[in-house]
Amino acid sequence: xxxxxxxxxxxxxxxxxxxxxxxxxxxxxxxxxxxxxxxxxxxxxxxxxxxxxxxxxxxxxxxxxxxxxxxxxxxxxxxxxxxxxxxxxxxxxxxxxxxxxxxxxxxxxxxxxxxxxxxxxxxxxxxxxxxxxxxxxxxxxxxxxxxxxxxxxxxxxxxxxxxxxxxxxxxxxxxxxxxxxxxxxxxxxxxxxxxxxxxxxxxxxxxxxxxxxxxxxxxxxxxxxxxxxxxxxxxxxxxxxxxxxxxxxxxxxxxxxxxxxxxxxxxxxxxxxxxxxxxxxxxxxxxxxxxxxxx
Amino acid sequence: xxxxxxxxxxxxxxxxxxxxxxxxxxxxxxxxxxxxxxxxxxxxxxxxxxxxxxxxxxxxxxxxxxxxxxxxxxxxxxxxxxxxxxxxxxxxxxxxxxxxxxxxxxxxxxxxxxxxxxxxxxxxxxxxxxxxxxxxxxxxxxxxxxxxxxxxxxxxxxxxxxxxxxxxxxxxxxxxxxxxxxxxxxxxxxxxxxxxxxxxxxxxxxxxxxxxxxxxxxxxxxxxxxxxxxxxxxxxxxxxxxxxx
Ligand SMILES: Nc1ncnc2c1ncn2[C@@H]1O[C@H](COP(=O)(O)OP(=O)(O)O)[C@@H](O)[C@H]1O
Ligand SMILES: [Mg+2]
Numbered sequence: 001x002x003x004x005x006x007x008x009x010x011x012x013x014x015x016x017x018x019x020x021x022x023x024x025x026x027x028x029x030x031x032x033x034x035x036x037x038x039x040x041x042x043x044x045x046x047x048x049x050x051x052x053x054x055x056x057x058x059x060x061x062x063x064x065x066x067x068x069x070x071x072x073x074x075x076x077x078x079x080x081x082x083x084x085x086x087x088x089x090x091x092x093x094x095x096x097x098x099x100x101x102x103x104x105x106x107x108x109x110x111x112x113x114x115x116x117x118x119x120x121x122x123x124x125x126x127x128x129x130x131x132x133x134x135x136x137x138x139x140x141x142x143x144x145x146x147x148x149x150x151x152x153x154x155x156x157x158x159x160x161x162x163x164x165x166x167x168x169x170x171x172x173x174x175x176x177x178x179x180x181x182x183x184x185x186x187x188x189x190x191x192x193x194x195x196x197x198x199x200x201x202x203x204x205x206x207x208x209x210x211x212x213x214x215x216x217x218x219x220x221x222x223x224x225x226x227x228x229x230x231x232x233x234x235x236x237x238x239x240x241x242x243x244x245x246x247x248x249x250x251x252x253x254x255x256x257x258x259x260x261x262x263x264x265x266x267x268x269x270x271x272x273x274x275x276x277x278x279x280x281x282x283x284x285x286x287x288x289x290x291x292x293x294x295x
Numbered sequence: 296x297x298x299x300x301x302x303x304x305x306x307x308x309x310x311x312x313x314x315x316x317x318x319x320x321x322x323x324x325x326x327x328x329x330x331x332x333x334x335x336x337x338x339x340x341x342x343x344x345x346x347x348x349x350x351x352x353x354x355x356x357x358x359x360x361x362x363x364x365x366x367x368x369x370x371x372x373x374x375x376x377x378x379x380x381x382x383x384x385x386x387x388x389x390x391x392x393x394x395x396x397x398x399x400x401x402x403x404x405x406x407x408x409x410x411x412x413x414x415x416x417x418x419x420x421x422x423x424x425x426x427x428x429x430x431x432x433x434x435x436x437x438x439x440x441x442x443x444x445x446x447x448x449x450x451x452x453x454x455x456x457x458x459x460x461x462x463x464x465x466x467x468x469x470x471x472x473x474x475x476x477x478x479x480x481x482x483x484x485x486x487x488x489x490x491x492x493x494x495x496x497x498x499x500x501x502x503x504x505x506x507x508x509x510x511x512x513x514x515x516x517x518x519x520x521x522x523x524x525x526x527x528x529x530x531x532x533x534x535x536x537x538x539x540x
């Protein structure tokens with residue numbers, strides 16, 4: 001039972017990170033029809049933001065938000081520079097643009113920062129465990145779960161209580177009509193990117209805190225997983241992205257924990273089988289949205 | 296020259312040589328029309344004549360177009376829909392286009408987003424809820440759960456939330472039961488009576504000519520006929536083509 005609870009915590013923490021990443025992809029997709037493959041670079045940027053803030057002597061507690069701000073700024077910048085000019089273009093054009101943006105930023109990281117992993121000094125206080133009811137919880141994992149919950153609640157409040165949040169939900173259903181309310185399309189899209197940057201930045205910081213290092217390719221794998229999670233949930237559906245993220249996290253952690261040794265190397269294959277099974281059962285994803293994207 | 300005791304009100308909208316193409320297809324081949332303040336002007340024509348294209352181009356939803364669109368004397372042909380709406384003109388689109396997963400109240404609040412203060416949004420919202428009591432009953436329901444007629448009223452109320460001076464309406468009675476159609480037309484008259492100017496696209500030609508002051512008839516991307524509502528009602532072309540006489 002202890003073992004089970006321990007794994008539950010692992011699953012919540014990993015699934016939460018996938019959920020944040022998938023949510024960031026879904027927020028942008030729901031509004032622009034764009035699958036942003038440069039999302040992983042936002043995560044990596046947050047990692048470098050953390051490293052350089054610490055190198056500049058910023059205290060750890062302030063370096064964390066600074067890292068997230070770096071990801072937000074980069075997200076808004078890539079929208080302004082690359083995606084605004086292709087807004088409303090075909091899905092293929094958008095996809096290729098995002099591949100290009102991703103590749104360019106990665107090369108910049110490799111050439112101007114370092115192609116090799118850079119270590120991040122995580123304060124001792126965070127690397128230990130705490131004991132709650134006989135359960136040994138990694139402090140970072142516990143924080144990661146709390147942060148994920150706070151982000152999900154905060155985003156939900158934003159989407160339901162503010163004009164821009166409501167405009168984003170409306171734009172996901174019919175963008176042209178949102179503009180007929182006198183709401184600036186640019187503001188809605190920029191907000192979507194800022195939110196995706198925020199989510200990727202937070203996920204990036206949590207990821208780095210667990211791994212202790214940053215490299216230019218750091219964002220690739222988790223964002224690939226997040227993309228799979230978003231597809232499981234139904235691309236463009238926000239609650240679907242969260243559900244897909246947790247489902248994938250749980251699957252990975254429990255396969256890792258309970259698969260026999262000889263099958264462990266097939267863990268990801270089993271996870272992908274799950275995805276295929278879900279898509280066979282529900283080709284549009286678990287919580288698919290039915291509307292089309294129109295600008 | 297005759298001096299009229301009732302001079303014609305000035306034009307709030309003046310469209311000159313409006314052309315729109317979808318790829319190689321020329322949908323509007325040079326439209327001229329004007330709408331005078333305080334009037335209901337109707338735009339008639341068969342399916343595919345170019346009525347929706349005209350309204351969408353005027354309000355800025357179609358960006359690529361040629362010609363001039365003078366609204367309150369200013370050329371808005373190159374402006375975005377959000378700018379145009381903030382200047383005082385908006386569109387109730389064809390097919391209602393409500394946001395299914397948003398509540399009725401959220402539609403109204405979004406519709407009023409261009410207002411500068413919360414108190415003016417609240418004021419206009421209260422006004423709309425008085426005008427459309429059914430929306431008050433459904434205030435927290437998702438718009439997707441409303442009936443067609445209720446959705447149309449919501450779409451009109453949402454447009455009115457920006458306090459427009461000129462409202463473009465694209466087939467507001469489409470697909471509605473006859474009693475609901477009457478309700479919508481009563482509403483249109485009510486809106487005109489309190490000073491709103493309306494450019495109305497309708498399939499229901501006889502009802503439109505009943506409420507309109509002036510009308511244009513379109514075919515194949517051109518205006519082929521125009522005149523006062525009385526003139527159109529009595530013209531042999533309109534009678535033959537639309538009124539089944
Ligand atoms: N988005 C579009 N893409 C291509 N062709 C269009 C589009 N919208 C309208 N059309 C074409 O333009 C012409 C005018 O259409 P429309 O303005 O919708 O007419 P109406 O509203 O009078 O029925 C039609 O031939 C229609 O097929
Ligand atoms: Mg039409």
